[in-house]
Amino acid sequence: MRITFTMDGILRGVRRGVPLLLGIAPFGAVVGVIALGKGLTLAETLLMSALVFAGASQLLALELWTNPPDILAVAVAALVVNIRMVPIGAALSFWLDHLRGWRLWGSLFVTVDHSFALSVAENRAGGRDAGFLFGLGVFTWFGWLIFTGVGHVMGSVVALPPDHPLFFAATASFVGILVALWRSPRKDVPPWILAAATALGTQALHLPAPVPLLAGAFSGALLAAWQETRGTRA
Template sequence: MATASSVVFTRVGLRRGNRAAIPLLIGLMPFALVVGVVSQGKGLSLLETLLMSALVYAGSSQLLALELWADPAPILAACLAAFAVNIRMAPMGAALAPWMDKLRGWRLWGTLGTIVDHSFALGVADIRSGGKDAGYLMGIGVVLWTAWILLVGVGHVMGGLVRLPPGHPLFFAATATFVALLVTLWRGLARDLWPWATAALVAVAALRLGLPQPVPLLAGALSGAALAAWRERRTP
């Protein structure tokens, strides 16, 4: 693993990140299109949709906020829901500390502003393999951020032409992408599966009990994190 003193930020790393992000666009595309379609269906203008996508830049939060959208808009409820979904970014930042602690200025804030689950998974995998070029992480993030805005815009424009029925396979694209990303995070240790399984079971149980969003998501995340922390403390 790269030590803090050996971390660099180069154009070579940025370009390597750009290339690594290209395959991720396959999973990003249907997710972004769905967000655009839903935004159009909720009455948001194209400009409003693009601004939300650029500034919020969190597909799960955007979809959850749109599900809560009404007239008048429930600002507090939407903000709380987005906070609950995005609280996972805190431990992500801690896991990326070997790189983040050495960055300053636009390199730090540009990287933090474009981190998503996809870039986090690839960044952690690179750190674990001994990578030391933090430009790799921002290179992934910039491509995904740009593509997200453009594709959400396309989805909004298409929203008036295409009406997808509930349960359409396109709506499963985001979930499938997130599940696939777990492969890059797994270290080959069976004990790592327990927190994941716990989080999934608790979230599904909360959903089956009829608890409103974002309670199932938050319950699953906190339970999985708590079990992982407890197991780490018990490991010598």
Template sequence: MSGSSPRPNRVVFTRQGVWRGFVVSMPLWVGMLPFGIVIGLLSAAKGLSFAETMLMTTIVFAGAAQLVALELWTDPAPILAATIATLVVNIRMAPMGAALAPWLDKLRGWKLWGTLATLVDHSFALAIAEQRAGGRDAGYLLGIGLGIWISWVACVAMGHLGGGMLQVSPGHPLFFASIAAFLSILVPLWRGARLDLLPWLVAGLVAVAAHRAALPVPLPLLAGTFAGATLGAWLEIRGRAVRWK
């Protein structure tokens, strides 16, 4: 007899899942605060108006891309260089989408495009952890993204509005916020195997070496990304070959 109950592995998209993801994102708002303020401060220092900063923040919604673009920003603006740099920074979104395919492939219309538009490193990390735990509500991913988007826009706005009152030197510890935020999202991605840490370590070392070699932005990031990804792929293929034997 065929039942009408959903299959155990069937992906769903519910309002409860969206709300649960939104609530889960709330602790991340604290981490967004210093990073967003830095972006707002830099935007004000580069001469961007509040409206321009908010337009970039709401549409781009990518802290690393905004940071790279602002570092390259001059007058006149280097449109081509900034475009290439942000493309390199955001190329990581392609494998993220592939990893989330079990959920994304089942979505259509605004559910799919809204989820993709708000996909960031933090929502990806939490969603992957949810998938590994057997979660099947894709609304969870959108909820996290929406929560982070709201907090990000608010934090950047505060940073820009306070830019005229707060002068931050280039070496101020506040600028470490972006690095700390990205390091924190590695925690839920780690599956406990020490070997999984090796690609991350190699990526970091290669990026630092490229930076010390005075390679222009974003080449250090690109070099580290490809080095870590190549090693990770090789380890994954090697592990599968061993299991098949």
């Protein structure tokens, strides 16, 4: 079936992105609060969110932020965390391979874990309009900017304790997107268990912060890819 890129698909992506605001709002607010605590202005925080648009790497970069900042260390840490976007982009090839120009590069720029999960679910349900990914990504990008800005402003008014439930938003939102990716225990449980076990195992070895995340992501992705290849050949 032919892959399309239409305004209807973009608007469908926007509509599907509305529920994601429940997870993006507290996650973005946390980034804004921490950015304020590190001395970043509102303009600097919004610029970081607009250009990077990746909550996990932004949180890690802020954790490593010093005064004056070690730009190279922060940039390398963000790059290491965002390497996971390479297999994510490959997994979206069912749409991306058919796009060119601004449609391709724009979709890649606004793709994050949440839009990836919902786009995979949309494709599995028979969706063939690649505008869905772009619309969903642009909508979440705007939402991310708004809520990181709100967090920055809120942080200057209200001081939140380190154990405040708001700081659990990042973990909760990533766990929540697994629902959209669920297919069956046989297909999904083994890669998820391997990813979790690998991440916890590397963390127990007291390796630097990005390593457990990357080790878990790549081990789970490799097992899932092997399963898909085996199923296709069968």
